[in-house]
Amino acid sequence: MSERPVGGQPESGPAGRRRAGRRPGSADTRGQILAAARETFSEKGFDKATIRSIARQAGVDPALVHHYFASKEGMFVAAMELPVNPDIVIPMITSGPREEVGERLTRFVLTMTSSAEARQPVLALARTAMTNDRMATMIREFVAHAILDRVAEALRIPPLRMDAAFAQLFGVVLMRYVVKLEPLASVDIEELVELLAPTIQRYLDGPR
Template identity: 70%
Template sequence: MSELSTDGSPEARRRPGRRPGSADTRGQILAAARETFAEKGFDKATVRGIARRAGVDPALVHHYFSGKEGVFVEAMNLPITPDVVLSAITAVPREEVGERLVRLILTIVAEEEARQPVLALVRTAMTNEQMVATIREFLGQALLGRVAEALDVPPVRMEAAFAQMFGVVLVRYVLKLEPLASTDIEDLVKLLTPAIQGYVGPSR
């Protein structure tokens, strides 16, 4: 069967009960994704299940969000996608990966608009076991696992690097502990890069 067209063509009408793309389709998919991830977590959620709940063809989920990882990032208002991280670290020599990761994270969270959804998600996870599991599954599979594979390092190294950077973000923006809270990003990059490079530098 032909792929669903998003322009209302005859191909789009071959699947009874399925809505073609519309101005509201993206929002319908996001609402369905939030409900699905809340119920099933990241592992057990599927593009097909999200599409079924939204009443659209699965092809539209891929069209708008490039698959499950993309729709998760949008549904949770995360400021960066795994693909962006992978592109960033594979675009530089191995000895520059640590600096690239530190700068990327610190630059992104420096913007309050990008930072607040992440912090809100953390607060929710502290009182919601299902959300904890969902975030853990996403980080392990879609983000840290893929980065570790791309760098050919054990996953525990990426988790340690993430833990250190996540701690810095919390202390800087939640606890607002001085002088870390007001230290210039470039100074933090210089301070943190050696440690992060130590985690991700050598290959197996």
């Protein structure tokens, strides 16, 4: 992919001079933006961080941020090295029969965390959040507003039920991979899906 700002030309001032403080794309521009994103998300949380504030921190034009990342959610995923992009996952969970959403959600969470490489950043963030209030706020805002609230709204699920379903699944992930409780830690994913999906579906099928 070409390392250029969207639109093809750098921002310029009088006499064709580039405006101070706004760099064009370079070999490390994406890395500079991600470093600025990590700092901004950490300081302001997910909700208050903006594309413009991250661009300002990186010293680039906001259009260049959009050139590399389609959304704030996508930038957060890349900055935190998460294995899940809400723009991809949410349609996958919400599409299909309503009575099977519990199974889709359960299979997604368990499959996504089955890879050590994928779950490592998730568990690392969870551990950090337990002792760092800023990190806890950032993760809470991202999980709630970028994922759970959007699924709940699309399927008309009360937020409390959506949160409870996710909390149970994440608890299973922690017991499976952090505590390594047997036989939960070694049982096949499909067996877990068969066991858990009906319960998750009951959470989601409450009064709407």
